[in-house]
Amino acid sequence: MESSNITAALSASGGVALGWLLGMFQERRRWKREDLVRFHDYRRGFYLRFLQETTAAARLFSKQDFEQPEQVVESLERLYSELELIGSRTLLQHGANLLDAILSLAGRFDWLHGASGGSAGRGRADKAEIEILRHKFLQAGRKELGLPTANARRIE
Numbered sequence: 001m002e003s004s005n006i007t008a009a010l011s012a013s014g015g016v017a018l019g020w021l022l023g024m025f026q027e028r029r030r031w032k033r034e035d036l037v038r039f040h041d042y043r044r045g046f047y048l049r050f051l052q053e054t055t056a057a058a059r060l061f062s063k064q065d066f067e068q069p070e071q072v073v074e075s076l077e078r079l080y081s082e083l084e085l086i087g088s089r090t091l092l093q094h095g096a097n098l099l100d101a102i103l104s105l106a107g108r109f110d111w112l113h114g115a116s117g118g119s120a121g122r123g124r125a126d127k128a129e130i131e132i133l134r135h136k137f138l139q140a141g142r143k144e145l146g147l148p149t150a151n152a153r154r155i156e
Helices: 001-038 041-060 071-087 088-105 125-147
Strands: none
Touching: 001 071, 041 071, 041 088, 041 125, 088 125
16 A cells, blocks of 8 residues: 555656646747747848848949948948848848948948958949849848748839
8 A cells, every 4th residue: 555655656746747847848949939039020120121221222322423422331331230130141141242232333342342252353233233132132031030032122
């Protein structure tokens, strides 16, 4: 009789321990799942702002009659710095390539060549190249956010 009480007590203790471990495992999985999307809205808003500001800069620099390009360049550099904090390596690469091409329109051929893989002999980008790079950034951002890919809007 005493051995059955001990067996019952051990079984109950084992069940409690197993339940606790399974609960902890489930809580950890839930936390990881929530952590993946914790800053989802912020990142989506930032990627949208990045695309809007780079598109505006591309339009401005392609007109050739812009004034004070340094203010726009500084704004784009701040955007890239923030992208470095929240973006994946792939997104950083696409963002650097896009900014590199846009800044070539302003005559800045020295900006992020280390990050973008460019070279000092890079020529001035054209609208088609910027459109392709913008589309690549858009697709990488959508993929990172878990959204379906879509066609990019043309720069007018």
